[in-house]
Amino acid sequence: MTKKILNSPAACPSQMLDGFLAAHGGTCERVPGVSGLRVRQVRDKVALVIGGGSGHEPMFTFFVGDGLADAAAAGNVFASPDPNTIVQTARAVDAGKGVLFVYGNYSGDNLNFDIAAEMLEEMGVPTRTVRVWDDVASAPAQRIKDRRGIAGDLFVIKIAGAATAAGLSLDEAWRVAAKARDGVFSIGVGLAGAAIPGESEPIFTLPEGEIEFGLGIHGEPGIRRMPLPGADELTDLLVDTLFAETGVSAGDRVCTCVNGLGSTTLMELYIMNRRLRQRLDCAGVEIHDMQVGSYVTSQEMAGASISLLRLDGELAGYFDRPCSSPHYRR
Structure with missing residues (x-):
């Protein structure tokens, strides 16, 4: 077995967040009741919410901050966060101007974020989604929407965070983030x-x-x-x-x-x-x-x-x- 410093496999995501906040809790905090991280001060703007499986650190959870994501939903290692975690994480930073989701293009993430988006829409929270599909090895150009998201997440989140921080509307922030994704x-x-x-x-x-x-x-x-x-x-x-x-x-x-x-x-x-x-x-x-x-x-x-x-x-x-x-x- 590969040697790792941990207490139990199941506790890794939660204990990782606890340790992160022990060092960096001045600007971030846990989303109550779920495995999510959010900025302490909610901004009056479109909320950028990212997320995915744990095990890819610092992506996704540690990209919460000024000019980046407002919150991140964390799943188990290499597993998508569940819809409730995504919903509660998004609601924790919703300022009434909508939520922009950015995440890697994987079937589990697609399913759970789509369910969460539907739940939020029913609650009166408008959402838009940008799935990152930058991995050119995973499918031909004709099937670009089947491609995986890998390190291109970095650039899309950086630009999406800047677009929302600049005060763009939900539709405009989505357009800019999608433009970055397509580039x-x-x-x-x-x-x-x-x-x-x-x-x-x-x-x-x-x-x-x-x-x-x-x-x-x-x-x-x-x-x-x-x-x-x-x-x-x-x-x-x-x-x-x-x-x-x-x-x-x-x-x-x-x-x-x-x-x-x-x-x-x-x-x-x-x-x-x-x-x-x-x-x-x-x-x-x-x-x-x-x-x-x-x-x-x-x-x-x-x-x-x-x-x-x-x-x-x-x-x-x-x-x-x-x-x-x-x-x-x-």
Whole structure:
């Protein structure tokens, strides 16, 4: 069994939130009765509510703060929050101007957030939803709505948070967030699987010296297995896939993210970012911002992903607005 520091698997999400609030309770608090986190001061604006399974920290729960999400609903490890948790979390920050949901495109999340949205609408709370589907390896472009959400969540939540903080209406905040979602593309690679707390085996295994190209953040199979190349060659494979998918070329402006999946070191991520910069500069692509770190993780999974967000003037303006949470700020 993989060694983990915990008391019991079932208690992990709740005890994690307790520990988080012990350190950062000045700005956030628990949503009473459910596994949710909210800002202490409700703003007079559209509420941005995010959420998903625990185990991807700091995503989603630790992206609650100024200029980011107003609240986050947390499920069990790699499992969607239930509809009641989502409803109570949303009601805790509803200021009468509606609720914008942003979350990754997974069947359990889709079902439970849709049920919660229907319940809120019946209570007189208008809602809009943006499902993030940035993982280009998970479905072809013709079936883009079947794609998974991975590290592109970072950019969509950042821009959605800025849009709601700017005082946009629910429909306008939805439009901006959806525009960001439609401009972000990601692909990842796994080197070793993680273990869900309480499980004796990792969620996937690989032969010695092989990697999974295009895997998902829950260990979903990728495009192919292949020998582990050097860092530059691996980065080139990821970048070439994104270039082919997005059509990003000379004169375009992008934000990038090299995201670690849990156990990948910053040394490795910055080595990849070095090559990413070289490739973008060589292609004549303008780099607006580069993010490097572990933002959407999968427990102790080894691996990384690269995300590209194509910007226009509107999205750049919202991306550049300040934000602050304990694990992410600009």
